[in-house]
Amino acid sequence: MTAAAVLIPLIAAIVAWRLPRRGAGVVALVGTLATFLVATFLAGAPAIQIAWLPALGIGIGLDPAGASSVLILAAALTMIPTVITAGRHVGDRDAPTFLALLLVMQASLNGLFLASDLVLTYVFWEATLIPSLLMLGLFGGERRRGAVTKYLVYAVSGSFLMLASILALRPLSGAESYAFADLLPAARALDPVTQAWLFAGFVAAFAVKLPLFPLHSWLIDFHRQNHPSGVADVAGTLYKVGGFGFFAWAIPLLPLGAQAFQPWLLTLAAVTAVWGGLAATQQKDLKSLMAYMSLSHMGIVGVGVFSLTAAGMTGAMILLAAQMLSTGGLFLLTGMLHRRRGTFELDAFGGLAKSAPALAAVTLLVLFAAIGVPGLSNFPGEFMSLMGGFAASPWLISAAVAGSVVAAGVYGVNTYQRLYQGRAREGTRDLSPLDVLVMAPIVAGILWLGLAPAPQIARIDAATVVALELEVETTSETTGEIPPGGAQSVSAGEDAIPTPDLALGGEP
Amino acid sequence: MGAPVPTEAWVALSAALFAIGAIGVLTRRSAILVFLSVELMLNAANLALVAFARQWAAAGTQVAMSGQTVVFIVLAIAAAEVAVGLGILVTIFRDRVSTDVDTLSEVRL
């Protein structure tokens, strides 16, 4: 079952690649539906551990516990409409390749989420890069070359430094293998300085992929230049795994390193959230706007992860899953708009709600989900992320909340207004039955994660708590030089969350 | 005959020969002279080997004579190099009427 999550899309990709368009579309759809089916049963599936290069402790380990299954499920759900769109709206000649790349992307993403051996993780990390690069490179816009290069340089620079850290983990910690379970106790026992250095390697990769300000510039070009159908952008959205990397690997393995970096990373994440939001309000191009919006979300993910609290980290993961649906949905809608008007310029739209009310309604729903309106998908994650962040650094996160939430309101409503409100210059088609089919999973997912996220959250939370509890142990073992400030963020419970020391006078 | 000259002195002499040979490689422009300089370097090595062979006399015939034996082999190596080197030299000369190594910079372009 676990391996199927990787193998099914991979096989479908290979088959689809060599088929003509129609056949490729069918195969891809079947493949992605099957993957979704697998994903729904993934939570309880057994883990896999196979030797790969046993002499060096490298193995193939796949473990669907924790956040993995949730993210895979959300990604699989998002992939369904994406594949439909790709099969339908990419040129005849390109469609099979495009579909194949999408499925390869899904396969390697699933692998990335599942991998429980750090070298395998890295393998999937890079494997995911390639289809996204190729999609941009093969099907991107006029200036894709620059975008590709930038993306590549950013991504690879980071990931190779991470490789250094990964490879160093075993020799330095003396663990038996690169299996996560082996590394965990060994790596946590490392001294703080070593942990900090190793953590820095992970930061290089994950901060780029997250992305954190100021390493985000590739993201904007990436989205701007990608295929107008928005399909590749969805894939890119699924691929925002930096936060997951921190959550699943870097922080549990190197808690002391994480603590050393926490103030900086938390600040950068907060800046990212605000920066992305502010920049989004100024965009005149729909795709740039989405890119900055996504950047802002990632800032919030970062805030949650770097809070090093149970709430924040759990929230960040559920937000990651939620934004796959909401941001992914927005990119698909962007593609629909482009097909109707042939442009992404916001100024070219306006008043479409009259001729396309259903399109408007769906857009509004997804947009509201994206800006964190409660009851929709992004809210639980955003709320918990910021809540965790607030516990870690009240004033900083207050500022970040103020900036990002208001900015989200501004760009969210602005976007809707500029697309759908005002006087219509010309009408447009409303949602076609196919479009409805495309958007249905997205809408369902948005409501699902918005109204009843608890089962998914509980699954993630279990992993978080295990990670943080272990951290408490190591902290207490190595006590002495670790300041109490280090231990505070560790706590998962209400008692230990420090009451911010507020020096506000209460007496009249 | 006086006190035997110490090995260090011989090796220093060979080092000087080695360096001069190397300088020749760097400064001579005719390929054949570059090649001659390389021969000089090989001979420097031989001199060192012979000097060390004498030094190792105390360690027995096997150890001492292996040095001289290797000189013999190095000689053969030099001879083989000469064969190939002159072969290349001749072919290139036929094309260029020159063995000036400074003209060998076309590939870079």
Add this chain to the structure above:
Amino acid sequence: MITPPDGMALLPLAPLLTLLITASAALLIGVTTGDARNGGALAVLGLLVAALFAGLRLMDAAGGVPVTSFGLQWQVDAPSAGLALTVLIGAFLAVLIGWDALARTGMDRPEYYPLLLLATAGAIVMIHAADFVVLLLGLEILSLAVYALSAWRDGDRQSEEAGLKYFLLGAFASAVLIYGVALVYGATGAFAYTAVAAALGEGPTAPLALLGGVLVLAGLGFKVSFAPFHQWAPDVYTGAPTPVTAFMSVVVKAAAFGALVRVFALAWPQALPELDTILAALVALTLLVGNFGALLQSGVKRMLAYSAVAHAGYLGLAVLAAGQGMLGQQTVAWYLLAYTVMNAGAFAVLSQVMGDDPRGDRIEAWEGLGTRRPGLAIAMTLFLFSLAGLPPLAGFFGKALAVQAALQAGWTALAVLALITAVVAVVYYLRVVWAMWLAKGGEGTPLRSAPANWAIGLAAAGTVALGLFPSVWYGLLEGVRVVIRAGL
């Protein structure tokens, strides 16, 4: 007459003898018939038989136990057998690559294949050498043959120039190496690795031994193209006929690294720590020069030359580890097979895209290859991805193993540098990939050569297989019988 203590067993020499016999036969047939192809057929046969011997040695459960012969001058063990197999595979691929090109470019003189076989024999000698004298001889056999092959192309000024350049600089480097060997003898009284190691192990590092070691390192550093002894590589790679370049880039590199790692692992393991520091400095310089040099190249062949320099840097990491008793030998051998298949593959594609045009490797020739010859383009993409070290291809594990070995040996900063420079590498490799897939149009018609396509296919299969099943090859190199576990 003094009989060597370990006898004169010929079985460990089987691959060498096979090659020598084939070479002689090919020479005879070649000069009598005047047709190079007969020699070629013999060469293929000889290489395969030799590979069979090497492979059998490797598969032997006792392969891990070192076997010496001829008075400690020859040592066969799992890494050396693996390296020999690597060299033979490389030579085989080079023969396939050149099969059609020879006739086309007037290089099909009867001496070609005998020389190629002799060069391979020299490589085998270098790898199995357990004695500096044998190493020197192997090196010279290999070098002289390759000098001649570099200048092989008829009336081609670039080829001749490459040959002479390579020869002059090579002879210079040999002289340095020989002088170094002389100094090592002076310091230890021995030429055999184990004897040298025994002598060195006795006391503190003698300056003389260190000096000898440095000069040996410099001499071998030339062959493996460590900076600053690398400058011949770009020019010679570019100038030499492409099949010869392919041979050089894989066989010479494998042999030289095989020799280097064995010198470091057998002759002065942990005995010359200063030398390790010096090697580390060379490796660092090599990584920088190779990768940044490649970044600027417009010709793909020349870029691959710099890439060869860069890969020498990664291999150097493993050599460093080997000197400290870590798993370096296996790592070097593993990496070299990976490098051999991916690099030979890249040259196989290159030889078809370039055709006979010495300037045919410029980036324009690659533009739009993805539409003109998708098969070639896909294969090249695979090789370049692998060279860049992207998982799960062979190159990734090569790099990962090397870096891990270095980390284990404590060369952390160097490992990090290696990975940082690897980023640069990704850029220049993928530039070719972009040209093939992203650029429209393009010019030139790549040749079609069935043998070269065979080489591409084999190399591609190897690149993928090594990446997917790294432990098979690694297990063999460790001398452990590996059972491939199937199923998920």
Add this chain to the structure above:
Amino acid sequence: MLVFIVLSVVMLIGAIGVVTLRQPVHAALSLVGTLLTLGVAYVQLHAHFLAAIQVIVYAGAIMVLFLFVIMLLNLGDEGPVTPRLAWIRPAAWIVGAVTAAGIAAAVFADPRVLPDAATIAAVFTGSGVEQIADQLFGPYVLSFQLVGVLLLTGIVAAVGLVQRKAVTSASAQGRSVGASGRTPPKAPPMDAGATSAGTRSRSSSATAERGR
């Protein structure tokens, strides 16, 4: 000691001559002088057989080959210094001096006591032919065999390189009437086509074979 000093001076003068004399012939002769002096040095170092080899094979045979080639190719003065590389000469001398000094310093920093004359005499008896033979056909028998392979390689390589010149110039002459052997032949034109080039090359090499 005196002998050593005289030898050193002569040897170094000869060596410097090799790298400085403008006429290739002079340089080669200077090298012959150095090699001969080396032979004397070998005698001093109890390597009588090597001394003989040095004089006969090296200074004799190999150097004659060199001189032959120099004269054959009629190499003259090297001509003016390449301006771009003028800096190399002074730099080379400096680096060379430093290197030699470095090697010498390292050697002197690691002094060894020379065994007494008796020990030396006990080892190096006679001309040394016997001992070397013992080595060559004993522990070094593999190396000895490989020397054979090496020489074979050298011959095959040299023949392969030089012989094709005959071929091409023959074919070139066949095509362009009156072209002299000294004229650098152009590379065969590319448009000649792969097959025809191949056939030509094969047939002409057959011609060369018959000629031999």
Add this chain to the structure above:
Amino acid sequence: MSDPAAWIALVPAIALIGALINGLFGRSFREPFPGVLATAVAASGFVLSLVAFVALQGREQARVGLELWPYLQAGTFELSLGVMVDPLSVLMMLVITGVGTLIHLYSVGYMHADAGYSRYFSFLNLFIAAMSVLVLADSFVLMFVGWEGVGVASFLLIGFWYQTKANADAARKAFIVNRIGDVGFLLAMFLMVATFGTLNIAEVNAAAVGLAFGSGTAALIGLFLLVAAAGKSAQLPLQVWLPDAMAGPTPVSALIHAATMVTAGVYLIARTAPLFSMTPLASAAVAWVGALTALVAALAALGQTDIKKILAYSTISQLGYMFVAVGVGAYWVAIFHVFTHAFFKALLFLGSGSVIHALGGEQDIRRMGGLGAKMKITGTTSLIATLAIAGVPLLSGFFSKDAILAHAFTSLHLDGYGTYGLYGVLLVTAALTAFYMFRWYYGIFGGKSRMDAKAAARVHESPATMTVPLMVLAFFAVFAGYLGLPEFAFPNWIAHWLEPATLGGLTEVPFRHPAAWVEWTLILASIVAAGVGLALGWWIYAARGGAPVRGLAEGRLARLSRSGLGFDAAYRALFIGGAEGTASGVAVLDRDLVDRGLLGLGSALGLFGRLAARLQSGFVRSYAFTMFVGVGVLVILVAWMGVRA
């Protein structure tokens, strides 16, 4: 669900279903059906609220909790969605569904023949759903769901006629200003979690009284909540969105922007009464924000000419009263005023709607007048409402407003924060309220017609679906006040009813209990204030035909008042300009700075490469030189090591 009181939890679900039906299939329904359906939905909500109200009567523990499903979880922090049915929420629900039903009914006629008929009712039901979630929530998170939900509904309804840019802009403004308030809500929640470890309202309240009196944490939470409440309830400094929100259909203004949604802020503070009771600082801030808002809005109302904008400012002003009430700790009073205000303000809006409907969209009171004769029901009911809001004795507004004034005067909670000042401001505002409301009424219904004859001829009374709600509301505008007669002398049902739901016996908020004559004097003062206001209005507009203020009409003061005291302009200059500048700066920086940095790095690397290429000169001798230098350096290194050793 066995407890009938808990059935009220179905209201949001029913309303949501109603919204979905109309939203998805509305366009295939024929005209009255969507309206009827939506009205039925609202009415069923009212019935369920009544059931709950009845069920709660006479219970010892007047609170019913219903846990729905788990929502968030993080370590030991867990949060489930649930419903809390208690007197406060039930009362609010009664108002929401009751007034809501009437307004739905009214809309059936009002929105007749509008292109977006079904869409309108879908949104209206959506609002009911969100608002009932807000009110019924047992946790702040769920309340926030409703809180943003009503914001969304408000956004949709203000921008209902989205093709006019001004409407869409107004909707956007409302949403964004509300978002600022939401930030406060979020931060308050974060601080609550950090402090109490829970977001359940009851648990927070219980824990809050454990804090030290005057604790800084409590004050900060209170201030964050105030930001939230100010955003939703259009209080200073976030009041600017409400006047613009009048761009929506008038029934919407009546329901959302007068009767229900805007009182959510008051509800929020009343819900967290125990917390506020621990922090005089935050309470005082609430009270003073309310008082100043009341005054500022009243001043702004003076100069308005738009029939609905006058009412909008009046709403803001009345909300200010409620804020003073919650600020001083008179939580039941605030809800009481919410209750009475809902009726008369909804009535006023519906009356204006009726007028606008009759005049075909005309909204400027300068072009009205004399309509009382032609629109008898509308005129009469509007008069009742006007008098009620003006504080004429024995009408509902009188009792609630007087209670606020009295409690402001006698507050001990805010002792030291200027309670008499509060009282004074409110008293002045009361007079101003009576004045501008008279102007409003007389401008529309009294005097002579200022319309052209043709338009005047077409004026007609609205259909029954619109007038029936007017009459029902008028009834309540008269009698709702009797639920909360002055405590010192009469039985007061509402205080008794609400007490357990606000402070819940957890703590007490102290008031002075002055002598009865003081209380009577206070009542008299309110009556006088209302009387003065009305009299002045009558004198200026009815007796002198507006002459005394004619000179002022185009003066600076009038313009200031008409512009809402210039808040919009000031904000545009101060914040919007600044924010836009920052944002565009960020956008520009993002493209330039970060990208340039990368380019710089790239060219630095290129330089390195060129250096390497320069060394690759092609000359053998140069290469040999490099090699030899390498050898030399290594040799020197070794020699140095050897000599040193």
